[in-house]
Amino acid sequence: MRIGVVGCGAVGSLFAAHLAERGEAEVWAYDLDAEHVAAINDRGLRLSGVGDVHGRLQATADPAELPACDFGIVATKGMHTASAIQATAGAFRDGAVCSVQNGVGNEEVIAEHVTRVIRGTTFPAGRVLEPGHVAWDTAGDTAIGPFEPSPASLEEVETLAGLLTRAGMPTKALADARGAQWTKVIFNAASNPIGALTGLTHGRVCELPDLRELVRRLVAEGVAVADAQGIVLDGDPDALIDHAAQVAYDHRASMLQDVEAGRRTEVDALNGGIVRFGREHGVATPLNESIWALVHGLERSIQPEGATA
Amino acid sequence: MERVCVVGAGAIGSLFAGHLASVAEVSVLCRREEHTAALSAEGLRVSGKSERHARVAAATDPRSLPVPDLVIVAVKATQLEATASVLRGCWPGAAAMTVQNGLGAEAVIHGAGDWPLISSVTFMSGIRHGDAHVEYELDTPTWLGPWSGTATPLALAESAGDLLARSGLKVEVLGDLVPAQWSKLIFNAAVNGVAALTELPHVAVFAAEEADSDLGHVLRGLVDEGKAVAAAAGVALHDDPWEMNVRAVSRGSTEAAGGDYAHLPSMLEDVLARRPTETDWIGGALVREAARLGVPVPLNAAVWRLVKAKEASWARGAEVAVA
16 A cells, blocks of 8 residues: 655645554655655654654655555645646556645646545644654544545545544545535635734634624625535534634634745635635625635735736 | 915825915924924925925914915824814814815814815825925826815815916816715725735736736725715716726836836825724725615625724734733
8 A cells, every 4th residue: 555645744744644654554755845855755754743753754856756656645735736736647547636635626626637536624734843844733633535526436535534544643534525625615715814814813803793794704605605516514614713713712824824924825725716616606705706816915915926826 | 365274294285285385375284293393494395296395384283373264184084083173263264175085074174163165085196205305106186176064165166276276286176076085985995995905006906807816806896886885875976986996007007117106005005004094984984875875885894894903903913012
């Protein structure tokens, strides 16, 4: 059994390090960061935080070095999905490829290059501290299921879920993983950009009644798009917003952190995804459209060189 | 009209004062003593689209200034209430002109005195290079007309307009300023709001509608909502706010100097300086009018709320810094 992790940043490293330490499968990582790759090959991949994990694996920045894999786990930022899967598709000719990325629309891109695709949503989070070393900040579950238009078999999905769960990344295999994915997307698309545009922590966003109302309306548009696709959400995203205000009052949204660091955000896969799927299913999403464009504008002002190209 | 008092010598007030001094006796009412001192010592310099060096009387107390025929209130909307308190009871024979963005300035100043009021909106812009020097950046016109709340004769607005024109400023006098005021209100709610949130100056992408997530869609949506509110209010707009947006961003590409010029909307200046913005008088005013008239304006409401929230983010920062 061989698994290739495509994009070995924070989230990719959580998967790669756990799987490698467990040792049930041979693990490869593909990443363009040469220092990170060299450090992983020299000293292994280390996680610290929620737990200490140390995995030995092979890493490469050269897709030609990636051997044929049974499973792929794609963990790049959304804007790099197409180039990463295009470069590595050869290794997954006979394998099934699972996205664990944020947002919606990544599986569609992966399916343009490989035939058997798994839809995934993951909650664990971390940060790259230095080459070869990642902070594991948050534990959490992962839900995976066949990507309907170009599916891997449920048996393959269950095999991957078992491997991940035994490795310490609890993963549920679902016949329909859209509910889990859309619940998270709707939550993120309603909370992340508001933090980025206002500079407020999640708790403070929820304290301002007018702003909380805007978040509620963004959620409602996302729920309407999910409903139109016949997706049964696995939670009420608006209740999750209030819950997060309790347990993560001071949380600064990842999109706010991206903006402050001058990085591109994942707004295309969040609000942009809700807009695209809404259009396909005849659901108007005017607020998500505007938020999407405003965040693109913000990206342009912090990073003028082709930030929104 | 022989004597003019300009209240508030920010960029716009300084442009009025610097130009009017060539055709009238001009005084300036300031908020800060240092500002008064700089103007008294150095005079007021205008550079850029015109060159002026004016002698002006300056003070922080209206009672120490010559009695004017015309008072031009050029403070930020956020300073209007405080300004009305300072002016209350002064200069009973004068006329007054408001130049604030948004809606509602006339009513606040009307509370300060029994002056016949002239409404105006100005499109000129300036960059302050200090208390006694302003650069005349955009020599676009000021529109003015009688305010209906005080039965101001048109002739009074015309003599103010004549004075401004003779001083070298571009001006247009209108019998009813409301259509122009609403055009600018809708334009400002859209352009200033988006600039405040994205921190972009008024660049070409504000009118771009090619890609799905181009900002032009947001501006179009905001403007369309504003036009619906104007229609419900029975206001036939003087200028189409979307066309104003397109003209303003194309000015940058046709400007002889450089081609990449982009105007910094005043609300973005406020955001960058972490000052309270005029959003309550602009986006907020539009949303309040919409609610009164029963017109849904979800985008304008969203942008206004987001700008308010952005202000709140640095207000908290200041509290923490003090604590």
